Amino acid sequence: MSRCRCQAEARPAAVAAPDPGADLTVVVVAAGSGERFGHPGGKALVEVAGRPLVAWSLLAADAAPSVAALVLVCRPADLAAMEALVAGLPLALPVAVVPGGDDRQASCAAGLDVVSSEVPLVAFHDGARPLVRPHTFEAVAARLRADASLGGAVAGCPCTDTVKVVRDGTVSATPDRGNLWVVQTPQAFPIEVIRAAHRRARSVGTDDASLVEAMGLPVAVVDAQRNNLKLTYPEDLVVVEATLLAAEREGE
Ligand code: CTP
Ligand code: MG
Numbered sequence: 001m002s003r004c005r006c007q008a009e010a011r012p013a014a015v016a017a018p019d020p021g022a023d024l025t026v027v028v029v030a031a032g033s034g035e036r037f038g039h040p041g042g043k044a045l046v047e048v049a050g051r052p053l054v055a056w057s058l059l060a061a062d063a064a065p066s067v068a069a070l071v072l073v074c075r076p077a078d079l080a081a082m083e084a085l086v087a088g089l090p091l092a093l094p095v096a097v098v099p100g101g102d103d104r105q106a107s108c109a110a111g112l113d114v115v116s117s118e119v120p121l122v123a124f125h126d127g128a129r130p131l132v133r134p135h136t137f138e139a140v141a142a143r144l145r146a147d148a149s150l151g152g153a154v155a156g157c158p159c160t161d162t163v164k165v166v167r168d169g170t171v172s173a174t175p176d177r178g179n180l181w182v183v184q185t186p187q188a189f190p191i192e193v194i195r196a197a198h199r200r201a202r203s204v205g206t207d208d209a210s211l212v213e214a215m216g217l218p219v220a221v222v223d224a225q226r227n228n229l230k231l232t233y234p235e236d237l238v239v240v241e242a243t244l245l246a247a248e249r250e251g252e
Pocket of ligand 2: 032
């Protein structure tokens with residue numbers, strides 16, 4: 001696998017040392033094909049509220065005091081464009097830009113390959129969730145620090161819709177909503193736990209936590225940010241852009 005390390009020294013902003021207590025690497029995965037969004041070449045570089053979509057997640061993670069380093073996983077065809085993007089953003093932390101894989105899990109594994117084992121925690125975050133705030137990275141990291149028995153801590157919120165299990169177009173069950181949560185990213189793990197989970201993975205999961213759950217380890221859910229939406233369909237753009245522009249107006 002080829003690895004491209006962005007040249008921090010080429011950036012306009014001064015590169016500051018991470019906080020002395022920073023113990024979290026954030027891997028932003030942005031190597032998807034954006035099929036449901038309907039944009040040829042993926043959605044990560046689509047302009048959203050004045051910036052490429054993935055830039056919002058990088059800026060939010062960079063501003064979280066617990067974060068020591070960033071990894072950006074992108075489509076191989078986007079490597080040069082992503083390096084240029086990162087070089088032009090006012091980021092304080094070092095960023096490694098690496099090519100992703102054919103599915104999200106392979107992209108996470110590619111990012112994990114370049115994470116330093118000296119940083120004890122790692123969080124994966126979807127580049128398609130631009131509304132994430134720095135406090136959400138803090139919240140999942142804090143949950144892990146508070147309980148050493150946890151295999152992971154993931155952002156999410158209690159389900160507000162009723163969910164049906166549907167087979168062949170017909171409802172086969174209505175699970176008790178009181179037990180249902182919608183999970184998002186970031187999803188954070190002790191570095192050795194998530195490395196072991198990837199080594200042992202026998203199937204492709206839709207999130208990182210499911211690999212850790214398969215090892216029998218407890219994963220906590222953290223109700224940190226209800227509006228942490230994922231840009232999936234074109235119609236999501238209106239809400240996402242309005243929220244980003246409102247946050248900028250309010251100086252958040
Ligand atoms: N992702 C990735 N590598 C892949 C597939 C997905 O890094 N091979 C990332 C996406 O870039 C996105 C996140 O995983 O930030 C969540 O995926 P999703 O919203 O499904 O994005 P896409 O896979 O790009 O969209 P689609 O499924 O509609 O093609
Ligand atoms: Mg996808």
